[in-house]
Amino acid sequence: GVIDLDNISLFPVNTWKGRENGLREDIVQLLADLQPGFLRFPGGCIVEGRTLAQRYQWKKTVGPLWDRTLLINRWNTEFGHRPTPDYFQSFGLGFFEYFQLAEDLGAEPLPILGCGMACQFNTGELVPLADLDPYVQDALDLIEFANGPADSPWGQVRNSMGHPEPFNMKYIGIGNEQWGPEYIERYAIFEKAIKEQYPDIVIISSSGPFPEGDFFEYGTSELKKLNAEIIDEHYYNTPEWFRDNATRYDDYARGGAKIFAGEYAAQSVRTTSPENKNNWECALSEAAFITGLERNADLVVMTSYAPLLAHQDGWQWTPNLIWFNNLEAYGTANYHVQKLFSNHRGNELLAISTFDGKVVAGENDLFASSVKNTNSGEIFVKLVNTSDKKQQLEIDIKNQQLEGTATALILSSDQLTDENSFENPKKIIPRESELSAINNHLSLEIDPYTFMVIKIGLE
Known part of the structure; x- marks a missing residue:
């Protein structure tokens, strides 16, 4: 006879912590060896989508694997040097698995949600403010999914996936690299709704894609007026920039918003160049920069290199912290810089x-x-x-x-x-x-x- 197979997903027997349909041991071990304080997911621009219809929707990534909705990946045609028009996401790795991974690593989960704005480097499509409620509700429902009791509506979904206890999520990010008045007015709506229902959740906001310039200055100024708790700053720049900016936070104003250095990596050629390398000059320059972050640890409360992982044959962006193929994985020089800092943290x-x-x-x-x-x-x-x-x-x-x-x-x-x-x-x-x-x-x-x-x- 004939058998039609609808959903096939093959996994090795040995996964991280023996999780059924879990993650590769060697890759997660490299993450675990970093002793991470938090895990930011599902990434950056991927949360926004090229269009709003193609945005990342966390509710479609939980529940039975075969019920998760397939989505074209927003990076499918982003880079002319490596177009991948057939790049889809099955969401076999979804929000539940990200929360579970953070728990297994002993790291705080830090989910990032879209704020009703498609990627501004693409369409920049906007949800009218009058229609923003479903997006805000997604954020409130995510907090219930992570922290609510097992008999709450979204806590029941978590419970049905085998995790009756809450994940005790403390942080949530609203928007990624968004800028301009459109972001500020949407962020304010999210912030008000979240704080009214969950006053203890710490909200992370975006200062835009660049560490200086008009977008950055406007966003930072407006967020401070809103008493933002933590502002996410991103830096993709030359090795010289990282060395020159080791004093960046020495003179930042204290008493207001804290800083999250959410994405950074020295670029050996230029940003988005496929010729960028994880070379020693980049890693050494990042080490110099991180001394400035640590020296200002009263202000800079979280940092994370990005991007985290890249497949030897399936990459579009360089550099990346960890490279892997179907059999092996290794940490770059940048990885070992991160590890030396993260494994030798202090509390004074x-x-x-x-x-x-x-x-x-x-x-x-x-x-x-x-x-x-x-x-x-x-x-x-x-x-x-x-x-x-x-x-x-x-x-x-x-x-x-x-x-x-x-x-x-x-x-x-x-x-x-x-x-x-x-x-x-x-x-x-x-x-x-x-x-x-x-x-x-x-x-x-x-x-x-x-x-x-x-x-x-x-x-």
Whole structure:
């Protein structure tokens, strides 16, 4: 006879944490090794769609796999260098799976929702304000899906998928890279409705696609008038820009909105170029920039590199943090920079400066930040040398009682064009070295083009 098969989805037996129809172990392990504080999903511009009809709708990505509505992917014809007109989403990976992944990783879930605006780089189609209610209701229903009791309407859907307990979602993002008055007036409507029903949910807003210029200045100014809690800033720029902007937040006003560095990656050629590489210059420059984020951790409360994942044969955008094919996955040099920072976080920020009181943020091509982890009893000093010369450093640590030894985790490469690859996935990975800390003093030499994390135990 004849058998018609409607929905086929094949999975390996061994998935992350043994989840049925789960995710690939090796890829998720790379994510887990980052010890992420949060997971932003389902991405950026994908939430908006090229048109409103083609936008990402979370309600169509939950429930039985065979009932989830197929959707053409908004990236199908976005890039002329790699058109993919047959690129569809089955939503086998939907909002439930994203929440589940965040839970498995021990990370806070951070869903991003459309705000009634199609991607402004495409059609920029708008929902009239009078017709915005269904979009706002989607946000309210998502909070119920994530946090509501198992017998609530959307909590029942979560319960039916095998998760009666709430996901305890704390954050929600409204809009991605939107700009202009149309975004501000729509954001205000979302903010009012969410806060009335769920006052404890923290709302993340958008400052637009660029870190400066008219769109950025207008959006940031208007959001502050609305008392926005966290503003999402994005930076895709040259390695030089990242080094030059290590002091970006030193003089930002305090007492208002916090900052989420939601998408950033140094571009070795130019933004959207298919020739961009995950090379060491980009990764090293990002390390220099992140010292500035950490130094201003009272203001910059969340950061995330983007994009996260790319298939060896199925990419349209470079660079990306993790590359994989059907059998292997590896972390780029940028990945190891992120990992060194995320694995050596503190809960107290320590001031670090030159002996004459200057911030270490580019003078002599050196960048630095330092934190203390009172739980582990350690100090972490991050040092970045972006010059082509070795530099001798003398470090005095005040008001702390140190153990006699310290460990240096060193990430370095001789050539700025070096990068990890499937052929050589460990070309740029950290190596360890022991240091002596005598009378709260460290004397060390840092090689050219090097990022170093010094772990110092406290007595």
